[in-house]
Amino acid sequence: MPKTDELLDVTEAVAPAAVHPPERRRRRLPRRPPPATAAVTALGLAIAALVLSGTPWLNGPAVAAWRTVCLAITVQALPFLLLGTALSGAINAFVPADLFTKVLPKRAVLAVPVAGLAGAVLPGCECASVPVANSLIRRGVTPAAAFAFLLSAPAINPIVLTATAVAFPGSPAMVLARLLASLATAAVMGWLWLWLGRAEWLRPVVRHTGHQHGHSRFTEFRLGFQHDFLHAGGFLVLGAMAAATFNVTVPRSVLDTFSGSPWLSVLFLAALAVVLAVCSEADAFVAASLTGFSPTARLAFMVVGPMVDLKLIALQAGTFGRAFAVRFSTATTVVAVAAGVLIGGALL
Amino acid sequence: MKRTAQITLLILTGLGLLHTALFTDLYLRYVKEGLRPLLIISGVLLLLLGLAHAAFDRDTGGKEDHDHAHGHDHSTAPRIAWLLFLPALSLLLYAPPALGAYTAAHAGRETVKQQKGFAALPATSPLPMTLTDFTTRVQQDKERAIRGRTVEMTGFVTPGHGGAWDLTRIIFTCCAADAQTVKIRMYGTPAPPANTWLAVTGTWHTQGALGTKSAAAALDVHGTRSIAQPVNAFTDDLPLTPTR
Numbered sequence: 005m006p007k008t009d010e011l012l013d014v015t016e017a018v019a020p021a022a023v024h025p026p027e028r029r030r031r032r033l034p035r036r037p038p039p040a041t042a043a044v045t046a047l048g049l050a051i052a053a054l055v056l057s058g059t060p061w062l063n064g065p066a067v068a069a070w071r072t073v074c075l076a077i078t079v080q081a082l083p084f085l086l087l088g089t090a091l092s093g094a095i096n097a098f099v100p101a102d103l104f105t106k107v108l109p110k111r112a113v114l115a116v117p118v119a120g121l122a123g124a125v126l127p128g129c130e131c132a133s134v135p136v137a138n139s140l141i142r143r144g145v146t147p148a149a150a151f152a153f154l155l156s157a158p159a160i161n162p163i164v165l166t167a168t169a170v171a172f173p174g175s176p177a178m179v180l181a182r183l184l185a186s187l188a189t190a191a192v193m194g195w196l197w198l199w200l201g202r203a204e205w206l207r208p209v210v211r212h213t214g215h216q217h218g219h220s221r222f223t224e225f226r227l228g229f230q231h232d233f234l235h236a237g238g239f240l241v242l243g244a245m246a247a248a249t250f251n252v253t254v255p256r257s258v259l260d261t262f263s264g265s266p267w268l269s270v271l272f273l274a275a276l277a278v279v280l281a282v283c284s285e286a287d288a289f290v291a292a293s294l295t296g297f298s299p300t301a302r303l304a305f306m307v308v309g310p311m312v313d314l315k316l317i318a319l320q321a322g323t324f325g326r327a328f329a330v331r332f333s334t335a336t337t338v339v340a341v342a343a344g345v346l347i348g349g350a351l352l
Numbered sequence: 353m354k355r356t357a358q359i360t361l362l363i364l365t366g367l368g369l370l371h372t373a374l375f376t377d378l379y380l381r382y383v384k385e386g387l388r389p390l391l392i393i394s395g396v397l398l399l400l401l402g403l404a405h406a407a408f409d410r411d412t413g414g415k416e417d418h419d420h421a422h423g424h425d426h427s428t429a430p431r432i433a434w435l436l437f438l439p440a441l442s443l444l445l446y447a448p449p450a451l452g453a454y455t456a457a458h459a460g461r462e463t464v465k466q467q468k469g470f471a472a473l474p475a476t477s478p479l480p481m482t483l484t485d486f487t488t489r490v491q492q493d494k495e496r497a498i499r500g501r502t503v504e505m506t507g508f509v510t511p512g513h514g515g516a517w518d519l520t521r522i523i524f525t526c527c528a529a530d531a532q533t534v535k536i537r538m539y540g541t542p543a544p545p546a547n548t549w550l551a552v553t554g555t556w557h558t559q560g561a562l563g564t565k566s567a568a569a570a571l572d573v574h575g576t577r578s579i580a581q582p583v584n585a586f587t588d589d590l591p592l593t594p595t596r
Binding site for chain 2: 065066071072073074078082083090226229237248251280281285286287290293322
């Protein structure tokens with residue numbers, strides 16, 4: 005036994021005898037909690053103290069409304085996040101590694117629109133698509149195609165298109181315009197990634213290695229699912245907090261200020277879609293209620309909303325890294341607004 | 353995040369969802385009714401995940417911290433996951449209140465959708481109506497069938513400036529984040545306390561030209577009656593009140 009370990013034994017007289025020496029040595033290292041853990045713990049304790057002391061401040065109408073909206077966004081998104089992370093875990097554990105490379109066209113330029121169209125099969129809203137896109141990348145799908153899928157899935161699936169048709173009765177052009185503009189944005193963003201994207205913007209995600217020989221597939225699925233859910237769930241709460249802040253503090257009377265100008269109204273509704281973080285299954289109804297705005301501006305709201313919003317940015321930053329989320333969200337907003345204006349101008 | 357914390361978090365979140373959607377009606381404060389089955393399934397799933405993690409995955413100590421050989425490290429969850437304790441505990445112990453007068457007062461006046469034709473109004477009096485129907489009738493019905501009719505509407509009180517008040521409904525499409533507000537201005541009675549649920553009878557308050565956009569969504573109040581808050585408050589349903 006090395007000398008250092010004997011020295012440690014002197015100081016650690018009550019050490020359990022069964023522990024193997026290398027492990028014991030690691031345990032002897034001072035384990036100071038990292039600053040972020042300490043901060044989160046402090047925040048949690050502070051909130052617990054506030055709650056337990058029953059401070060009136062937490063029940064003030066504005067704070068109460070913030071808590072309600074924040075919890076509502078989280079609760080509403082949890083089932084879809086579970087669906088997304090379960091799918092992502094299943095793709096990792098059960099789907100053969102070469103399936104996607106076989107199904108998708110070999111050339112990335114062609115794989116992008118195909119993946120965009122494939123988004124139509126994932127029912128649900130945008131929270132589900134981030135973990136699924138991540139698992140696709142881990143299984144060897146080219147990132148450009150996975151991003152096209154990520155953007156198109158929440159916007160063009162049958163549930164969302166049906167909701168749009170219900171919200172805009174008598175104007176089927178709106179449904180078609182939403183479908184085309186969303187698909188166009190997804191494809192353009194995929195191609196843009198092929199052209200300008202750099203792998204180093206993405207957090208290295210090669211740790212998920214799919215099914216390992218000798219491990220139970222089901223256990224791998226369960227653990228991957230759990231890990232992805234906890235990870236994405238934390239970022240969802242963060243995004244919900246940001247969205248609730250805007251939701252409660254931005255007075256709706258601001259809307260009237262911008263509805264007059266055709267150009268400003270498009271930009272304003274696009275920005276509103278980002279900060280309100282309305283679920284893609286419901287945003288058509290919100291758009292329908294913005295009656296003071298032009299159809300093109302409302303289309304921009306529905307194209308941007310499922311692709312970029314505060315909770316999605318938080319989810320993407322957590323999944324792919326901050327460097328990616330900032331660039332990707334900015335570019336997507338620009339492309340989505342352009343697609344909305346062009347297609348809205350042609351069809352509406 | 354360590355194994356015990358993960359188990360606790362999964363079980364608490366699962367219990368929180370079941371508490372809000374299965375054992376109580378609290379979920380109706382936050383999301384639409386249709387999400388209930390999904391919330392219950394999610395709650396059960398999270399509970400099972402937590403229990404399975406507790407039962408099957410032995411604690412491997414600090415070993416995996418340095419063991420990247422088998423690839424992905426699933427045994428520790430990222431620190432950000434601690435944030436999930438907030439909604440879980442909030443659902444279980446400290447459910448935020450339903451949206452009310454504060455939100456309604458800060459919302460704009462939503463304009464109602466265009467409606468093409470109007471059916472003849474039933475002859476009963478007072479005539480039960482939703483706030484949305486009343487607004488649509490007043491502002492779009494060219495026949496002006498609403499003129500002189502006594503209607504009954506239910507909603508909660510949102511005080512305005514200078515003693516004015518609105519009868520209000522907040523409507524969810526999916527969840528509280530997309531809440532929309534309908535308001536009818538009330539004339540003829542002093543404002544009751546904010547957030548009181550009322551059944552109000554009255555006739556259209558003459559202001560603007562009936563059947564056009566200039567008509568005010570407003571009511572001359574004949575009588576008010578306190579009612580219990582509906583279980584599902586965030587719809588614009590017809591008043592469900594026993595006939596007298």
